[in-house]
Amino acid sequence: MSVAMPAVDESVLARRAQIVAALRTLVSVDGVIDEVVRMRPYESDALTAYRQLPLVVVLPETTLQVAAVLRWCHANGVRVVPRGAGTSLSGGALPLGDAVLLVLSKFSRILEIDAEDRLAIVQSGVANLAISAAAEPHGLYYAPDPSSQIACSIGGNVAENSGGVHCLKYGLTTHNVLGVRLVTMEGEIVDLGGRAFDSSGLDLLGIVVGSEGLLGVVTEVTVRLLPKPEAVRALLIGFPTVDDAARCVAEVIAAGIIPAGMEMMDRPAIHAAEAFVQAGYPLDAEALLIVEVDGPPAECDELVARIEQLARRNAAQSCRSSTSEAERLRFWAGRKAAFPAVSRIAPDYYCMDGTIPRRRLPEVLQRIRELSQRHGLGVANVFHAGDGNLHPLILYDANQPGQLERAEEFGNDILRLCVEVGGVLTGEHGVGIEKRDLMPEMFSADDLAHQQRVKCAFDPQQLLNPGKVFPVLHRCAELGRVHVHGGAVRFPELPRF
Amino acid sequence: MRPGSENEVLELVREAMARSRRLELRGGGSKRQIGAPLDNVDEIDVLELTGLHGIVDYDPSELVLTVRAGTLWAEVERALATERQMLACEPLDVAATLGDAAGRMTVGGLVASGLSGPRRVVAGSVRDHVLGFRAVSGRGELFVGGGKVVKNVTGYDLPKLLTGSWGRLAALTEVTLKVLPAPEVARVFALKGLDAPLAWQCLARVLGSSVGATAAMHFGPGTVGAESLTVLRLEGFAASVAARLQALQALIGARHELHALSEAEAVGLWGSLASLDVLPPDRPIWRLSVPARQAPSLLARCAAVGDRWLFDWGGALCWLASDVDPERLRTEVAAVGGHAMLWRADAALRRRVPTFHPLPAGLGTLEDRVRRQFDPLGVFATARFAGGAHAH
Numbered sequence: 001m002s003v004a005m006p007a008v009d010e011s012v013l014a015r016r017a018q019i020v021a022a023l024r025t026l027v028s029v030d031g032v033i034d035e036v037v038r039m040r041p042y043e044s045d046a047l048t049a050y051r052q053l054p055l056v057v058v059l060p061e062t063t064l065q066v067a068a069v070l071r072w073c074h075a076n077g078v079r080v081v082p083r084g085a086g087t088s089l090s091g092g093a094l095p096l097g098d099a100v101l102l103v104l105s106k107f108s109r110i111l112e113i114d115a116e117d118r119l120a121i122v123q124s125g126v127a128n129l130a131i132s133a134a135a136e137p138h139g140l141y142y143a144p145d146p147s148s149q150i151a152c153s154i155g156g157n158v159a160e161n162s163g164g165v166h167c168l169k170y171g172l173t174t175h176n177v178l179g180v181r182l183v184t185m186e187g188e189i190v191d192l193g194g195r196a197f198d199s200s201g202l203d204l205l206g207i208v209v210g211s212e213g214l215l216g217v218v219t220e221v222t223v224r225l226l227p228k229p230e231a232v233r234a235l236l237i238g239f240p241t242v243d244d245a246a247r248c249v250a251e252v253i254a255a256g257i258i259p260a261g262m263e264m265m266d267r268p269a270i271h272a273a274e275a276f277v278q279a280g281y282p283l284d285a286e287a288l289l290i291v292e293v294d295g296p297p298a299e300c301d302e303l304v305a306r307i308e309q310l311a312r313r314n315a316a317q318s319c320r321s322s323t324s325e326a327e328r329l330r331f332w333a334g335r336k337a338a339f340p341a342v343s344r345i346a347p348d349y350y351c352m353d354g355t356i357p358r359r360r361l362p363e364v365l366q367r368i369r370e371l372s373q374r375h376g377l378g379v380a381n382v383f384h385a386g387d388g389n390l391h392p393l394i395l396y397d398a399n400q401p402g403q404l405e406r407a408e409e410f411g412n413d414i415l416r417l418c419v420e421v422g423g424v425l426t427g428e429h430g431v432g433i434e435k436r437d438l439m440p441e442m443f444s445a446d447d448l449a450h451q452q453r454v455k456c457a458f459d460p461q462q463l464l465n466p467g468k469v470f471p472v473l474h475r476c477a478e479l480g481r482v483h484v485h486g487g488a489v490r491f492p493e494l495p496r497f
Numbered sequence: 498m499r500p501g502s503e504n505e506v507l508e509l510v511r512e513a514m515a516r517s518r519r520l521e522l523r524g525g526g527s528k529r530q531i532g533a534p535l536d537n538v539d540e541i542d543v544l545e546l547t548g549l550h551g552i553v554d555y556d557p558s559e560l561v562l563t564v565r566a567g568t569l570w571a572e573v574e575r576a577l578a579t580e581r582q583m584l585a586c587e588p589l590d591v592a593a594t595l596g597d598a599a600g601r602m603t604v605g606g607l608v609a610s611g612l613s614g615p616r617r618v619v620a621g622s623v624r625d626h627v628l629g630f631r632a633v634s635g636r637g638e639l640f641v642g643g644g645k646v647v648k649n650v651t652g653y654d655l656p657k658l659l660t661g662s663w664g665r666l667a668a669l670t671e672v673t674l675k676v677l678p679a680p681e682v683a684r685v686f687a688l689k690g691l692d693a694p695l696a697w698q699c700l701a702r703v704l705g706s707s708v709g710a711t712a713a714m715h716f717g718p719g720t721v722g723a724e725s726l727t728v729l730r731l732e733g734f735a736a737s738v739a740a741r742l743q744a745l746q747a748l749i750g751a752r753h754e755l756h757a758l759s760e761a762e763a764v765g766l767w768g769s770l771a772s773l774d775v776l777p778p779d780r781p782i783w784r785l786s787v788p789a790r791q792a793p794s795l796l797a798r799c800a801a802v803g804d805r806w807l808f809d810w811g812g813a814l815c816w817l818a819s820d821v822d823p824e825r826l827r828t829e830v831a832a833v834g835g836h837a838m839l840w841r842a843d844a845a846l847r848r849r850v851p852t853f854h855p856l857p858a859g860l861g862t863l864e865d866r867v868r869r870q871f872d873p874l875g876v877f878a879t880a881r882f883a884g885g886a887h888a889h
Contacts, residue, residue, distance in 0.1 A: 206657025
């Protein structure tokens, strides 16, 4: 493992039996797992290059049990790592050897669907797609659709601020969550937001969404539901160059069109996908666009016509628009199978997630090709073209000595490149442990300190999910020091507010 | 004090720290009548940020605009209109509701107050369109949060925390906004004489359908007319608006008569929403954020004879002009899961009643801990938002 995790607290390991016994008094008898063989499934999330057995696994069933576990761990100086469905791509749920792994899988109930006020209240272990399924009879759905939506939990979505292929139009998790019930590391239960559109005071809900399980444990989530669009149509457009495709994307948006989704694939990705699912992709294209529009049928027809026109103006070699639901799904089949398809042309792949200003796309892809040659590893690019979120898939073979390390170096170079052109390290997968050490590429020490102090407000002892997101684990006392420039603070004895 | 650069802001905050002065952050001052009057004015300096002026970067096809915080919103709106774009949350210049002249609202003030307009019902609020910022915290440190691209989850989402923080955490010096294409066509329709429960139900039906209305309001009786007026807006490409109108007719046309409003009528209504000139001038105004379904019964319980109200966002935002006892109102609103902000009142009431709805104890403590991390010395704690959860 090339990422250093916080030093293991030996005194905690020595107290393991006592900790397990204490946890058994706080949750149901079968809610504590301490045998190695039964803890094994929890040793990694979807970033499987990193593995670590937890100290013990605990599966509470109620918010009060979560509060009791956290309060006990806080009082006894024991670290806690929360985990939803374990589908994180950035190592957000990677266990620590001296930490309790708090698993939310028993929080699996949909508590309420309010069709008229268009919201759902669900427990945090409910799968993303299950919310839409429950809302379906009302003609409603939950919009964010990460590709793991059949498995990933809404609590994990909240922690990671997950996106999906439709977030250009419908936003990330943060734009679709109205409230959460949060338990702090100290065991305090607070409701942030709720059924109303906004709440009094500071937007703590806004900071908790996307905080990667460092600020508290979410047990209940209130989400916004949207009416299902009447019609959905997709276009499949092949271009002779990446530049043409990129210009077409910019012109679609400049024409005032925000498609529901706008995906691009480069030549290696097109070929891998086509060989895998035979979606009918044009193999002579250097870049392929899938553009999806939704809304009233008349609007879809109008937008399809406008986009076809823009595609032709930008040298499209082929342009097909779906005339049936089956055809639309076929257009998507290759894109949705892109990751497994790529794993057929290389034993392993490493998925990156930077975002760039879209206008820099041709240049960035060219430089990724150059990096690919320098590192001696192949790369296939799929990305959310509408919002500039790149998913380069670095191809490698973990069984060849040194290739994993080279893949990681290649990935880091890509992310540095994203920041260099004005973009960011992660568009939707989260920082976790994966991009943690690259944070200083994007943020100064002062920037990071202002983020870490939020952590200090929620968890002053930094017991919850330590070692994630922030490259250096400063103590809160050190972060809290005030530097008064040009003089001492007057009346230091007075209480400050 | 009116710094002309980010560095001057930094210097002034550090000086205030060293001299134990407090700073009242101000953009154009259009909302300075919100909050408790600043009685302890001797120890407070006003830090006016209008000197930080100008659009830094605007690339329409990237949907991103970066602007210095003191820039007038009207100027940004003009730049966006030239490219047929908009800030989708539709911020309104609310100066007139507080007896001030419109036109002074700055981008920094817009973000710091976090107040959205009618389109918020479908398009998200101000916080959903703030991608990044530069700011000076109460520690006398310059820091950035977020980024300058539309999709970003790198680190904590500080832009959300700064939006709507009312100048209590940091002095914003620059913000990056997500902008979107403006609709080609907008048409406004009204239903007359519905009572509040029926209006809510009607709006909920429309909002839950594929009609895709981008405003859903209800002006109570005695506001825009003797009869109530329920208002819906359709926006988009011409063909799309025509299709949406058909769907709207099919959904509610059989039961209610749908009146198409002229552009002038629509502009007048939006003006009334921004100025609240249809509410009686002699009563305090409350801004209630509630679960939409609760609006009709809540207003029926709290409004006395002669009180006036209207609701927006399908019921989720109520404006109530009333002499109702603040404690009682807040108890009623909290009981249904909402909160009540004291929007406009005389100085005596604003001194006595906290502007923001006090938070439950645990949450209040947590909020205060977060605030102190940004402003441990209380440089930005001017007592304007004193009382309740915001005790200074």
